Amino acid sequence: MRLIISFALFLASAAPSAQAACGGDFDTFLRGIKAEATSKGYEAGFVDGFLANARPDPKVIRADRSQGVFQMPFIDFSRRLISQTRIDTGRSMGQKWDAVFDAAERDYGVSRGVLLAFWAFETDYGAVQGNFNTLNALLTLAHDCRRPNLFRPQIFAALELYRNGDLDPATTKGAWAGEIGMVQMLPEDILLNGVDGDGDGHVTLKTSAPDALLSGARMLRSLGWRPNEPWIQEVRLPAGFDFAASGLNTKRSVADWAQAGVMPRNGALAAGNLPASIVVPQGRGGPAFITYPNFDVYFEWNQSFVYVMTAAYFGTRLMGAPIYEAGNPDAGLDGPQMQELQRKLAARGYDVGKIDGILGAGTRAAVQDVQQKLGLPADAWPTPALLARL
Secondary structure: OEEOOHHHHHHHHOOOOOOOOOOOOHHHHHHHHHHHHHHOOOOHHHHHHHOOOOOOOHHHHHHHHOOHHHHOOHHHHHHHHOOHHHHHHHHHHHHHOHHHHHHHHHHHOOOHHHHHHHHHHHHOOOOOOOOEEHHHHHHHHHHOOOOHHHHHHHHHHHHHHHHHOOOOOOOOEEOOOOOEOOOOEOHHHHHHHOEEOOOOOOOOOOOOHHHHHHHHHHHHHHOOOOOOOOOEEEEEOOOOOOHHHOOOOOOEEHHHHHHOOOEEOOOOOOOOOOEEEEEOOOOOOOOEEEEOHHHHHHHHHOOOHHHHHHHHHHHHHHOOOOOOOOOOOOOOOOHHHHHHHHHHHHHOOOOOOOOOOOOOHHHHHHHHHHHHHOOOOOOOOOOHHHHHHO
């Protein structure tokens, strides 16, 4: 298995250059990209060929602005994404690529359940990899002024992939945000963490399961994955549990949580010295989980709380964990109500980020704090009653 290392040389040789501003005329933006590419040592003719069919894609912007699925609460979202078919297919894929998953665990310490869950959610085990031209998606998002610092470097990473023979700017397609392949990795991540798992001399994440899975495992390891440690586990909380102690911002040793009465629903808790948090994604009436250090790495892959919770939980299901106990959570807020809540919290001085109707980390932290101030159970789950109080 060959690791792709040419990008390190590319980074080392890259000359500093003035970044062209985002926005404005697209042709002017492209000229800035060309100038920066030549300043990095690429020949002008080579860059012209790379950008020959470059054009903005309005569908990319529409997709970027329409991510309402993340407004769904955990129980609804997880039931939507996790089906018996996906479980059965995952187990079948685990058997088919058993040697690859063994290598991922041996070389990077990443469980097959973790990789199978990402493979399932990102592309349905490779079946749905996206139909957006990768280069045009990256150019569109770099030209857009919402997150140019994230996407502009990806253009030059794609250029290096093109030089390696691992990307065709005219035909390579993937997700609307520029990710490529079975586990959806951005060009920079492919260059830094790509693994030639099948030994053909290339990293082809679209058609090679060994390349995709081992590259995904190596990327997780580079993001801080702790080898052969757990990531999440369903638990039962003791009567009278102080929900103000729940949430990812509070970390205590597993031994401390066990002493407080936290019990695993299945199996045993992890080693007592590991730091851990108690997470109740839909408040005190819903399911409860203990999360370990590896859970935090998921947010380096995807920043959506509900996606991370679901992907992490699904990984345990694929390893044999039972269906979680849904309980009877209090009614939550719909999208417009959540936006109203976010506006009210922002008016009180809380940093909830964008008013988007999504219960992300910032909104959850603000909800938990204001619940404490109002004398309510501080479980970070916003309800119509809380909205009315505000």
